[in-house]
Amino acid sequence: MRQILFSGAIGLFLTLVGTPLLIKLLARRGYGQYIRDDGPRDHHSKRGTPTMGGIAFILATLIAYGVTKVITGEPPSYSGVLVLFLMAGMGLVGFLDDYIKIVRRRSLGLRAGAKMLGQFIVGVTFAILSLNFEDARELTPASTHLSFTQDFGWSIGPVLFVLWALFMILAMSNGVNLTDGLDGLATGAAVMVFGAYVFIGVWQYGQTCSEMATASATCYEVRDPLDGAVVAAALMGALFGFLWWNTSPAKIFMGDTGSLALGGALAGLAIVSRTELLLAVLGGLFVLITMSVVIQVGSFKLTGRRVFKMAPLQHHFELKGWSEVLVVVRFWIIQGMCVIVGIGIFYGTWVADW
Numbered sequence: 001m002r003q004i005l006f007s008g009a010i011g012l013f014l015t016l017v018g019t020p021l022l023i024k025l026l027a028r029r030g031y032g033q034y035i036r037d038d039g040p041r042d043h044h045s046k047r048g049t050p051t052m053g054g055i056a057f058i059l060a061t062l063i064a065y066g067v068t069k070v071i072t073g074e075p076p077s078y079s080g081v082l083v084l085f086l087m088a089g090m091g092l093v094g095f096l097d098d099y100i101k102i103v104r105r106r107s108l109g110l111r112a113g114a115k116m117l118g119q120f121i122v123g124v125t126f127a128i129l130s131l132n133f134e135d136a137r138e139l140t141p142a143s144t145h146l147s148f149t150q151d152f153g154w155s156i157g158p159v160l161f162v163l164w165a166l167f168m169i170l171a172m173s174n175g176v177n178l179t180d181g182l183d184g185l186a187t188g189a190a191v192m193v194f195g196a197y198v199f200i201g202v203w204q205y206g207q208t209c210s211e212m213a214t215a216s217a218t219c220y221e222v223r224d225p226l227d228g229a230v231v232a233a234a235l236m237g238a239l240f241g242f243l244w245w246n247t248s249p250a251k252i253f254m255g256d257t258g259s260l261a262l263g264g265a266l267a268g269l270a271i272v273s274r275t276e277l278l279l280a281v282l283g284g285l286f287v288l289i290t291m292s293v294v295i296q297v298g299s300f301k302l303t304g305r306r307v308f309k310m311a312p313l314q315h316h317f318e319l320k321g322w323s324e325v326l327v328v329v330r331f332w333i334i335q336g337m338c339v340i341v342g343i344g345i346f347y348g349t350w351v352a353d354w
Contacts, residue, residue: 003230004198007068008237014060015241019053023245023252026050031102049250052098054258057238058091064234078133079141079224080231082126083268087235089122090173091261098255119170122264127165130271131158139223147274149349150220165271172270172279173263175286178293178312180259183248185314185328187239189285189335190262194236196282196339197269200346201229204273207350218350220274228273235265248325278346284338285331289313 027050062084069076096118097110110118130142144161145151156164180186204225207218222228239262245251254262263286270279280287292313299307308316317327 001202003068003072003074003226004202004233006071007064007230007234008198010067011057011060011064011234011237011239012241014063015056015238016244017241018060019056019242019245019252022053022056023050026052026252049253051102051253051255052095052257053242053246053252054091054094054254054256054261056252057235057242057254057258058088058261060238060241061231061234062088064238065231068230068234077224077227079130079272080227082130082141083228083231083265083272085129086122086126086169086268087261087265089126090119090169090264091257093118093122094177094256094258094260097260098257116170119173119260120166123166123169124162126169126264126268127162130165131161135223137221137223139221141223141272143221143274145274146276148277149275149346151274164276165267168270168276168279169264169267171290172267172283172286173260175283175290176263176266177256177259179286179289179314180254181312182314182318182324182328183250184243184246185331186259186262187243187246187254188328188332189283190266191236191239191243192332192335192339193266193282194232194239194269196343197232197273198229198236199343200273200275201225201227201232203347203350205229222274223272225273228269231265232269235262248328275346278342281345282339282342284342285335288334292316 031050031052065076065080065084068074093110093115097115100110127142131140131144134140142161142165143151144155144157146153146156146164176186176190179189202225204220204222207220208225209219209221242254246254266279266283270276275282289312292308293311295307296311299305309319310316314327314331318324322330
């Protein structure tokens with residue numbers, strides 16, 4: 001358990017201290033956010049705010065994980081390393097997107113095809129690798145079964161699993177990306193979900209099938225549950241420190257660098273912890289905001305009418321007259337309730353099967 005404390009504390013310290021240094025570096029180079037003209041008028045004052053802040057918590061998470069392993073003498077696990085690979089790989093795609101936006105000084109970065117290709121390569125590589133590296137119990141980081149709080153049903157096979165994993169990675173990455181429209185909104189929401197995965201990892205570690213004394217007890221067949229918690233704690237701590245500088249009025253934005261990385265990390269943790277479908281509950285705010293865009297686009301194409309004043313959903317409420325801070329706090333409350341419900345389902349399923 002020391003690993004969780006060390007990784008969280010190191011991640012927090014690094015972003016609290018390192019983010020202002022990154023802000024100065026980005027400001028000196030003129031790497032500021034480009035603001036769309038069709039958005040809320042209040043957002044125009046944010047033009048020029050340093051972006052690509054995801055660099056801070058990506059590096060902090062990687063360093064926190066590595067230093068934790070050195071301090072404790074515990075070896076890294078394949079599950080933990082693969083989730084970090086997915087986070088960093090998606091972050092690299094987002095970085096290229098952000099960099100092109102800044103250099104060309106427009107709100108569109110990578111072309112849609114190029115961006116999708118980058119996400120596809122990273123996602124498929126993660127999915128394929130996660131079906132390898134068996135341990136002594138013949139468990140791999142991922143499973144070809146679908147999962148909610150545990151694996152269920154029959155195996156869907158490696159090909160369908162890769163497609164399913166890719167869908168999860170793309171959906172969650174773009175969900176976090178859509179949520180990242182207001183100061184601190186996506187950061188604070190992600191902190192809560194990573195906190196939930198710290199709990200899930202610790203609980204699964206304590207209830208691992210190989211450690212249970214009685215055969216009738218409910219247990220979890222997860223390859224590296226504790227290391228999943230270590231990665232989640234590093235991310236939670238790093239995001240807490242980043243939120244200090246990202247909350248309203250934001251001194252820095254995470255950009256696509258951060259939002260794609262966070263979405264990838266969330267999908268990766270869900271896959272290696274066998275809680276794939278539960279992620280839709282734990283990350284309910286990201287799902288809600290994504291669905292608002294789907295509804296808006298679908299309605300406009302089918303009927304020519306818009307359901308919301310503007311999508312994603314947070315901007316709809318801004319245009320209705322809510323202040324940015326009010327929207328963020330209320331959406332954080334929604335996300336907090338989603339996490340509570342998700343953890344309740346996870347624990348309740350264990351109690352019911354005991």
